Structure formats: C-alpha cells, structure tokens
Amino acid sequence: MSEVENSKKIAILGSTGSIGTQALEIVREQKGKLEIEVLTANSNAELLIAQAIEFKPNHVVIADESKYQLLKDALANEDVKVFAGSKSIEEVIEITSAEIVLTAMVGWSGLKPTIKAIECKKRIALANKETLVVAGDIITQLCQQHVVDLIPVDSEHSAIFQCLIGENLDAIDKIILTASGGPFRGKTKAELINITKVEALKHPNWNMGAKITIDSATLMNKGLEVIEAKWLFGLRREQIEVVVHPQSIIHSMVEFNDGSIKAQMGLPDMKLPIHYAFFFPQRVKTNFKRTSFKEIKSLTFEEPDIVTFNNLSLAYHAMDKGGNMPCVLNAANEVAVDAFLHDKIKFLQIAELNEKCMDRVSFIKKSTIDDLVNTDYETRRIAEEEIRKMAK
Ligand code: NDP
Ligand code: MG
Numbered sequence: 001m002s003e004v005e006n007s008k009k010i011a012i013l014g015s016t017g018s019i020g021t022q023a024l025e026i027v028r029e030q031k032g033k034l035e036i037e038v039l040t041a042n043s044n045a046e047l048l049i050a051q052a053i054e055f056k057p058n059h060v061v062i063a064d065e066s067k068y069q070l071l072k073d074a075l076a077n078e079d080v081k082v083f084a085g086s087k088s089i090e091e092v093i094e095i096t097s098a099e100i101v102l103t104a105m106v107g108w109s110g111l112k113p114t115i116k117a118i119e120c121k122k123r124i125a126l127a128n129k130e131t132l133v134v135a136g137d138i139i140t141q142l143c144q145q146h147v148v149d150l151i152p153v154d155s156e157h158s159a160i161f162q163c164l165i166g167e168n169l170d171a172i173d174k175i176i177l178t179a180s181g182g183p184f185r186g187k188t189k190a191e192l193i194n195i196t197k198v199e200a201l202k203h204p205n206w207n208m209g210a211k212i213t214i215d216s217a218t219l220m221n222k223g224l225e226v227i228e229a230k231w232l233f234g235l236r237r238e239q240i241e242v243v244v245h246p247q248s249i250i251h252s253m254v255e256f257n258d259g260s261i262k263a264q265m266g267l268p269d270m271k272l273p274i275h276y277a278f279f280f281p282q283r284v285k286t287n288f289k290r291t292s293f294k295e296i297k298s299l300t301f302e303e304p305d306i307v308t309f310n311n312l313s314l315a316y317h318a319m320d321k322g323g324n325m326p327c328v329l330n331a332a333n334e335v336a337v338d339a340f341l342h343d344k345i346k347f348l349q350i351a352e353l354n355e356k357c358m359d360r361v362s363f364i365k366k367s368t369i370d371d372l373v374n375t376d377y378e379t380r381r382i383a384e385e386e387i388r389k390m391a392k
Contacts, residue, residue: 008278011038011096011122013089013113014104016047018209019127019153023102023274024051029287034278037098040089040105043067049074059083059092063109090116100278102153103128106211107334108376111135115369118142125277127153129228130334134327135372136231150232151277156225157232158273159251159264165281167256169234176253176261177225178245179304180205180268182217185246189308195347197340205248205268214337218350219304223315227326230319237320242312244302249291267291310351314358323365324375325358331379332357339387349390356386 010027014020020039027034036055041048043064052060052075061083062071068084075082083092086109093101093116101117102125103110110128115135117124119142126132132139143150152158156177164172183202184192200217201210208216215221226240248268255261266272267289275286306313311333318325336350345353361379364371 007033007035008100009035009037009096009098010278011040011093011098011101011117012036012104013038013040013101013110014042014106014128015039015051016041016044017104017106018207018212019102019104019270019274021047022271023104023278024055026271026275026278027055030275030284033284037096038092038101040092042105042109045070045074052078052080056080059096061085061088061092063089086112089113093117093120093122099123100125102274102277103131104153106130106209108134108331111372114139115142118146118148121146121148124148124150125153125274126150127274129154129224130330132231133224133227133330134376135367135369136227136326138369138372140231140234149280151280152228152232153270153273153277154225154228155268155270155273156252157228158276160229160233160254162264162276163252163254163262164233167254171256171258172233172235172239173255173257174239174241175229175233175235176241176243176255177222177229178248178250178252179219179222179242180216180248181244181246181302181304182219184217185244186305187308189348192308192347197343200340200347204246206270208270210341211334211337214340214350215333218311218347219306219309220311220315220333220337220350220354222304223312223318224330226312226315227319237316242304244304245299246302247296247299249296249299265291311354314351314354318358321363323363324361324367324371325363327367327372327375328358328361328379329354331376332383335380335383335387339383344387345390353383353386353390357383 036057038059039057040061045067059081063086065084072082101122103114104127107130110131114131250263253263318329332354336353339345
C-alpha cells in the first residue's frame, strides 16, 4: 500500500520555527493527506496568524499572553479557538483530536507539553531533543505505560530508527552518529577565542533555529544527540560513537553483531525525517531533490575534536552520571547560548559555563519531574551568577 487512506491529524508545537515551518511545507505539498489541528508559537503572532488562515487549525496557542488580543482580533472571522499562555498548550493537547504531535519547540519548554501529549496517547514526532536529554527515563517509561510511539525527527535518530526496521535491538553492536563538525571544524581554541555570533550562526549544511545552530558550532548538539540516542534506542555508552562526516549525506549508521553496517543517506534536508515521522510506517512519494553521488563524489570521515569542543565530553559525562546531571547541562547550555547570542559571554565560555554549573548544582540520582523543575531553576540561577562573574 503506497497511498495514505485517511488524512492524518497533526498538532505542531512550535509551528513558527525552522522545524515547524518545514513541517507546514510538507502539509502544503501532501495536500489532503495531512490535516492541521493545532498550531502553537511563543511570540511570533504575525506568522502564527498567517499559518492559521492558511492551514485552518481548530486551535492556536501563543505562549506570550501579551499577543493574545492581536491574535484573537486577526482571527475573528476564522473558525479557530485562540488561546494564550504556556499552560494553554497542555490544555489544548488534552482536547485536540490530533493523532500526531510534532514537538518542535525549543529547549526546556518542550518538556511538559510532550509529557501531556504522551499521557493523552498521541504519537510523538520528536524534534525537541532537549526533552529526552532532560527526562529520558521518565519520558521512555511514560511511553511504555501509555503505549505511545516516539518517532524521532532529528535526522541522525531518524536514520538509526530507519536502519533498525526489521532488526532485533539485541543485535546492535553500536550506532555511529554522524556530525557535520559545524562551521569551526579543524579550528584550534586560540582561533575560536573571538568568534562572533554572526560567524557561529552560519552552519555549512543545515538552516536551523538559532539555538541549535550555536549548539552545532560548539558540538553541544552532538552531545545532546548522544543522550537522545541512549534513551530512544536503549543503548549503553560504549555503543554510541560519534564520527565527523562533513558532507552530511550519511545521516547515521548502525553496526550489527555480525559486522554488517547499515546507513541511511540523503541530502541534508529536515523535511525528509519530518515527512518520514508523519507517515511512518508508510513511505509516501515526495518531489524532494534526489541525491546524486556523481555530484557529491566523496564522503569523508574524521574523529571529533573533543578537546577543543569540550561540550561533547561534558555530555558523555552527564550521561554517565545520570540523574539530574543531563538536566543541569541542558539548562546551563540554554542560558549560555542565550548569553552568547546577547554578547554577554564569548564562544568558548559556553562550554566553561556548562562545566561550572555541572560542578556546582546539587546532584540527585533519581529525579522526579519536580526535582527536574527545581534543577532547571537552580541551574539557571547559578549560570546567571557565573555569567556576572565572567563579565568582571
Ligand atoms: P526555532 O527556534 O526555529 O523554533 C522554535 C519554535 O518554538 C518557534 O515556533 C517558537 O515560537 C517556539 N517556542 C520557542 N520557545 C517557546 C516557549 N518558551 N514556549 C512556547 N513556544 C516556544 O527552533 P528549531 O525549529 O530550530 O528547533 C526546534 C526543536 O527541534 C529544537 O529542540 C531543536 O533542537 C530540534 N531540531 C531542530 C532541527 C532543525 O533543523 N532546526 C534539527 C533537529 C532537531 P516563536 O517563533 O514565536 O519564537
Ligand atoms: Mg541532528
């Protein structure tokens, strides 16, 4: 069967962002096969209004309450219910008839809506990797309890997911996560001291939101993905290897216990994994640009430089330690990236700040959601304190 029989009802959390807008391009291209039920944004009311008029969802939510009236007035003639405030995102998930929730919000803000969506038995198309980093054990247990599928949207994890179709998880020797290396691959620490945000925001292969673009430049993104992979595929540390592959054609690989390796490939375009997550287990025809190996010519691989890009080591360390440590790393990094984007700290200080917070925040081995909320809060406070010290 190659055609989709009934249209799939989708909620997009973070519809105004890089992943959200690409998801809507797919909805536009796959006319009649996907139906939008919910759209949410943080504060970009103008784009949310335009999206609501075009895609006709039943519910829209803007987290920033000061934009409520603007949204409400602009959509007065549309058949759509308008909500505002972060809590409303969870309330709308509870009442929507959407079957699939694409979590395309950024950072910590994705955690509670994702939990709510799992509790409501929605299939999760997971872009918001920070949720699994912060609360991987809680999220995976909730998915088992509510019999909910978590379909990865992150390109590397979608690749591994696709390589594992028809395979036994016990037969995995290791996975090989590919990393582009970001814009500063091959540079020394000395060359990175005065990197500006304009330079760091230029990713060689992917066009993404600001936070993940900086995370890619510091290799934090790959660190977060190592932890994400652990939870998605139930892996041990020694089973997760990172290799730098600057062309971003192989999206990741799995090596099995007989020595055979499967790789999933394609051009670097996030629409591919988003599309796959929407239609899984079916493959549905697209008109996306095809890969030409004659044009690409060579695929190369190298070791990641974890001394210059210390964030990757910090992520392995946080994963080994477990408990609330990945939550500390995530919160510290969110504050650090924001501070870098506001010219409050320098590029190399992002990893320094992350390490300082991991040293200072109290460790909790078995964390509840409330513990994680407190850890996130406490880490942000300590990170701000460290930033003030760095400025002196
Ligand atoms: P963007 O910054 O481009 O978009 C984020 C979206 O979330 C926007 O719609 C934004 O609204 C909304 N948002 C941000 N903060 C909040 C908040 N506090 N409450 C409610 N909504 C909020 O991010 P990306 O699309 O790049 O990334 C989204 C997620 O997907 C991240 O977790 C990222 O790691 C992951 N991802 C992204 C990839 C990419 O190619 N971009 C690749 C793989 C994973 P507004 O526009 O109003 O600010
Ligand atoms: Mg990725």
